[in-house]
Amino acid sequence: MFRLIHLAARSYRNSIFLAALVLFAAIQFSGCQMTSANGGTPPPAAPSATFSFCDKEAPSCDNETSFSATATRDLEVKVSWQNVPAGSHVQTLEILLPGGNLYQQTQMAFGVSQGSDEPLVAIQTLPVAGTWIQQRHLMGEWTARVSLDGQVVATQTVELTP
Amino acid sequence: MYQQHSIIRLERTSWRRWCALVTALLIAAPVIAREQIVLQKSGTDPQARGEDATLNQASPNSNNVGNTLTVSGITGANDRAILEFDLSRIPNVGVKSATLTLNVVTAPSASVTYGAYPVSAFWQANAATWKTRVATTTWTTAGGDAAATATGTATVNASSTTAAFTVTGDVQNWYNGSANYGWLIKDQGAPDTSTTVFGSKQASNATSPELTVQFVQNVTGLTATPGNASVTLGWKIPALIGTPVGAETYKGVVILRRAGSPVDKSSFPTDKVNPTLCSTLGTGVVVFNDSTGQTSFTDNVANDTCGAPANGTTYFYKVFLRDSSNYYSYQPIANGSTYTDEISATPAATVAAQQNTQWIAATFATDLASPSLIPGLVAAMGSQTDLLFFINAVSGMRQFVPISLGGSIASRSPLIDAASSSTGLDIDYVTDQDGLIYAINTDTGVIDWVVNPITSGALSLQGGPAVQLESVAGGSNDVVFFGTRNTTTTTANQIFALNGNTGANLSWSPLTGPIMVTNSMTAQNLDIINSTPLVDYVHGVIWVTSRSACGTAQPSLWQINPTTGATMAIPNLGDIDASPTLTYSSDVLFVGTVGDSIVGTTCTAGNSSIYAINPTTGAPLGLPYVSTDGPIVSYPVVLNAAPPYFVIFSGTTAVHLLTFSVSPPAFTPVWSKTIANPSAPISYTGSSYVYVGSSDGTIHELLLTTGADIKDEVTNIGATKGTVGDPSIDEVLSRIYVTTTDQRAYGFTIPF
Numbered sequence: 001m002f003r004l005i006h007l008a009a010r011s012y013r014n015s016i017f018l019a020a021l022v023l024f025a026a027i028q029f030s031g032c033q034m035t036s037a038n039g040g041t042p043p044p045a046a047p048s049a050t051f052s053f054c055d056k057e058a059p060s061c062d063n064e065t066s067f068s069a070t071a072t073r074d075l076e077v078k079v080s081w082q083n084v085p086a087g088s089h090v091q092t093l094e095i096l097l098p099g100g101n102l103y104q105q106t107q108m109a110f111g112v113s114q115g116s117d118e119p120l121v122a123i124q125t126l127p128v129a130g131t132w133i134q135q136r137h138l139m140g141e142w143t144a145r146v147s148l149d150g151q152v153v154a155t156q157t158v159e160l161t162p
Numbered sequence: 163m164y165q166q167h168s169i170i171r172l173e174r175t176s177w178r179r180w181c182a183l184v185t186a187l188l189i190a191a192p193v194i195a196r197e198q199i200v201l202q203k204s205g206t207d208p209q210a211r212g213e214d215a216t217l218n219q220a221s222p223n224s225n226n227v228g229n230t231l232t233v234s235g236i237t238g239a240n241d242r243a244i245l246e247f248d249l250s251r252i253p254n255v256g257v258k259s260a261t262l263t264l265n266v267v268t269a270p271s272a273s274v275t276y277g278a279y280p281v282s283a284f285w286q287a288n289a290a291t292w293k294t295r296v297a298t299t300t301w302t303t304a305g306g307d308a309a310a311t312a313t314g315t316a317t318v319n320a321s322s323t324t325a326a327f328t329v330t331g332d333v334q335n336w337y338n339g340s341a342n343y344g345w346l347i348k349d350q351g352a353p354d355t356s357t358t359v360f361g362s363k364q365a366s367n368a369t370s371p372e373l374t375v376q377f378v379q380n381v382t383g384l385t386a387t388p389g390n391a392s393v394t395l396g397w398k399i400p401a402l403i404g405t406p407v408g409a410e411t412y413k414g415v416v417i418l419r420r421a422g423s424p425v426d427k428s429s430f431p432t433d434k435v436n437p438t439l440c441s442t443l444g445t446g447v448v449v450f451n452d453s454t455g456q457t458s459f460t461d462n463v464a465n466d467t468c469g470a471p472a473n474g475t476t477y478f479y480k481v482f483l484r485d486s487s488n489y490y491s492y493q494p495i496a497n498g499s500t501y502t503d504e505i506s507a508t509p510a511a512t513v514a515a516q517q518n519t520q521w522i523a524a525t526f527a528t529d530l531a532s533p534s535l536i537p538g539l540v541a542a543m544g545s546q547t548d549l550l551f552f553i554n555a556v557s558g559m560r561q562f563v564p565i566s567l568g569g570s571i572a573s574r575s576p577l578i579d580a581a582s583s584s585t586g587l588d589i590d591y592v593t594d595q596d597g598l599i600y601a602i603n604t605d606t607g608v609i610d611w612v613v614n615p616i617t618s619g620a621l622s623l624q625g626g627p628a629v630q631l632e633s634v635a636g637g638s639n640d641v642v643f644f645g646t647r648n649t650t651t652t653t654a655n656q657i658f659a660l661n662g663n664t665g666a667n668l669s670w671s672p673l674t675g676p677i678m679v680t681n682s683m684t685a686q687n688l689d690i691i692n693s694t695p696l697v698d699y700v701h702g703v704i705w706v707t708s709r710s711a712c713g714t715a716q717p718s719l720w721q722i723n724p725t726t727g728a729t730m731a732i733p734n735l736g737d738i739d740a741s742p743t744l745t746y747s748s749d750v751l752f753v754g755t756v757g758d759s760i761v762g763t764t765c766t767a768g769n770s771s772i773y774a775i776n777p778t779t780g781a782p783l784g785l786p787y788v789s790t791d792g793p794i795v796s797y798p799v800v801l802n803a804a805p806p807y808f809v810i811f812s813g814t815t816a817v818h819l820l821t822f823s824v825s826p827p828a829f830t831p832v833w834s835k836t837i838a839n840p841s842a843p844i845s846y847t848g849s850s851y852v853y854v855g856s857s858d859g860t861i862h863e864l865l866l867t868t869g870a871d872i873k874d875e876v877t878n879i880g881a882t883k884g885t886v887g888d889p890s891i892d893e894v895l896s897r898i899y900v901t902t903t904d905q906r907a908y909g910f911t912i913p914f
Contacts, residue, residue: 101905107283129690130693131624135795137792
């Protein structure tokens with residue numbers, strides 16, 4: 001099941017402001033390397049995404065990379081998007097078994113407003129406890145792969161242990 | 163020098179013009195594929211699974227199904243058409259091109275361009291509005307969830323009579339594992355003042371939407387017969403189901419072979435190219451290349467110059483039907499084609515050691531539930547790509563194009579034949595992880611009903627539904643039971659009972675934890691339910707297993723009166739994920755636990771137990787059997803009709819057979835057989851064998867009396883080896899069916 005949230009915490013914005021300052025300075029000192037070939041406005045950055053995995057019941061998410069299938073009822077797969085252009089989009093999240101076979105594929109549509117600078121996070125819950133993962137001992141290094149509008153943007157591994 | 167340069171430049175310009183001319187001619191030439199069909203509602207094609215509606219921004223809660231579809235870009239009053247086709251007439255085809263045509267009823271006053279966007283979420287025409295897609299479930303984005311870019315566009319002006327969209331990629335994807343939710347037609351220039359009215363499915367047939375598909379069929383009747391260092395393949399070239407395009411004819415096949423694993427989806431001959439015999443295409447070798455219409459091939463040292471099969475090795479064959487222009491039966495798309503018919507066999511020196519699949523069918527994602535059956539006719543299986551498959555049990559071919567549902571299907575979906583169902587239909591009840599429950603006609607694929615049984619939000623569902631048949635239990639209709647897996651609570655999960663004919667909640671449904679029970683003065687917490695309930699016709703009750711917060715402080719086995727909802731709770735068993743099992747006479751109920759417990763603050767694995775329960779009183783019969791082999795997989799199975807009962811179950815590392823004597827009640831272990839990550843075991847009345855799937859990619863045939871591993875049948879033991887799921891046995895055809903994590907379903911003859 002998918003959830004989509006727009007993170008709007010003040011501390012998050014402060015972090016982004018700080019990052020923007022650093023980025024601005026870097027651009028100034030790099031001789032405008034981000035300008036386009038014709039010397040006009042910089043080309044838009046390509047969309048990117050980062051993963052984090054959380055035990056849904058844990059009081060906090062420490063972005064762990066290994067989880068016990070016995071102790072973890074649900075694994076939350078969080079995809080944080082950056083540089084997604086305004087408009088409608090479809091995210092496809094594939095969860096691959098150790099060995100590479102496809103376990104599950106889900107799609108989610110979302111929209112980005114013009115001028116929006118809110119961080120965009122899509123969350124999918126992967127049921128673990130009592131599912132085939134635990135019953136059939138599907139342990140090892142799993143892979144999450146996310147696509148935006150049909151183009152693969154990011155992959156990340158996560159380990160499930162007995 | 164100047165002159166010379168000038169001449170060269172002239173030559174280059176001329177050459178470029180020539181190239182451009184040839185390219186233009188090639189582009190203008192018709193795409194030649196073998197067959198073409200136009201899908202449109204007609205006297206012979208009801209388009210039963212097709213549907214359409216208009217989503218109206220100005221009336222965001224109104225459902226608009228009628229004789230027309232409207233598309234408008236007016237600010238604040240946008241209209242979008244949403245439509246889906248029934249592809250049942252072409253269930254086993256490789257799509258080469260597809261064009262969507264909408265017939266204009268009222269043209270716009272000015273030129274306007276529309277886009278066809280593939281929809282990304284399940285919807286139903288009778289519920290779809292600007293805000294809502296099905297039942298009470300809303301679109302993520304009001305106005306319909308769809309791709310960011312249009313697959314095809316069409317420009318319509320005041321004199322247009324049609325709008326044609328090239329949608330080849332979408333239709334190919336639908337035959338290759340993507341859910342088919344149809345298209346959303348949007349005004350690409352919005353906001354503007356243009357409005358166009360198109361004919362809908364409800365309209366006269368002549369103005370209904372059309373989908374023109376060019377395709378190549380699969381071969382039919384594919385068989386593989388192993389011999390001594392040989393495999394003989396047989397197939398049939400299908401009869402036409404469409405109109406021939408040009409003068410093309412089916413004229414043969416190209417066969418790819420791979421050892422150990424199926425030929426992967428990126429391996430196929432390129433359209434319009436004749437591959438070289440013995441060449442390698444991806445992971446497959448071209449072992450047969452025929453253009454003369456042959457319908458068999460014996461792969462042995464006499465016929466196969468690429469290398470004859472070796473005894474003891476399992477070979478997978480993918481058979482591509484070709485037409486006279488060398489178009490092949492596959493989908494030429496970027497992420498590969500999983501569609502083409504395939505089969506396997508293992509040659510051996512002795513007949514006893516030979517083996518072969520009866521069929522292999524693509525399911526596109528992991529499914530480990532036992533396929534549900536109408537024996538001899540249909541095997542149904544879900545997929546975690548939101549698809550539900552109905553496979554012809556004899557041929558392994560799709561009965562029809564898989565049904566696209568709202569979410570992953572992670573459980574067995576009970577299949578009720580028309581003679582037993584209160585609906586009078588062959589019906590399949592399904593739960594999915596979109597929180598929806600479905601009743602699906604297995605003869606047509608039409609969704610008879612779909613409900614979200616709560617008024618807002620979505621349920622978390624993992625276990626499958628159980629069906630109490632009116633034809634056995636009485637009452638006025640079948641009843642569908644299932645429980646929720648809401649992991650945000652260990653106390654307040656729910657048990658539902660729905661009218662099997664309508665999907666409506668029974669008067670007492672849902673039961674929500676904490677539940678007032680008949681055998682305690684205090685309400686009892688209800689943790690998550692991962693299992694499928696069990697219908698007990700003898701005692702007139704429903705049995706439900708649940709977790710119990712990783713301990714024994716709350717119940718995990720529940721007995722429910724299906725008429726009143728009165729519930730008895732059987733305490734202190736611990737977490738249960740497996741479904742319960744009754745003996746044939748229903749005098750003993752067996753349940754197997756997970757065996758975990760809280761250590762410190764963490765739920766930790768431990769010893770599981772098999773309990774025998776008196777189904778009348780709910781009291782345990784004697785002491786449980788304690789297993790050191792991890793959680794019980796799926797369910798225990800009772801193999802005989804009278805005590806002492808033979809009870810078989812799987813743990814993490816082995817299959818175990820116990821006997822249970824009723825008087826005095828006691829378990830006695832008989833044998834344990836080590837099998838890598840075994841599935842639930844299965845057998846059938848009168849059989850000498852037990853069958854179990856494994857993570858080693860095989861199905862093991864164990865001797866019932868001793869557990870000896872007699873013979874294994876290979877699903878996939880090579881590079882893409884999968885874990886084999888819970889088997890189903892079809893006693894009519896003497897076959898066993900499994901699904902695996904290698905994204906396929908397999909059928910074998912039993913005994914092996």
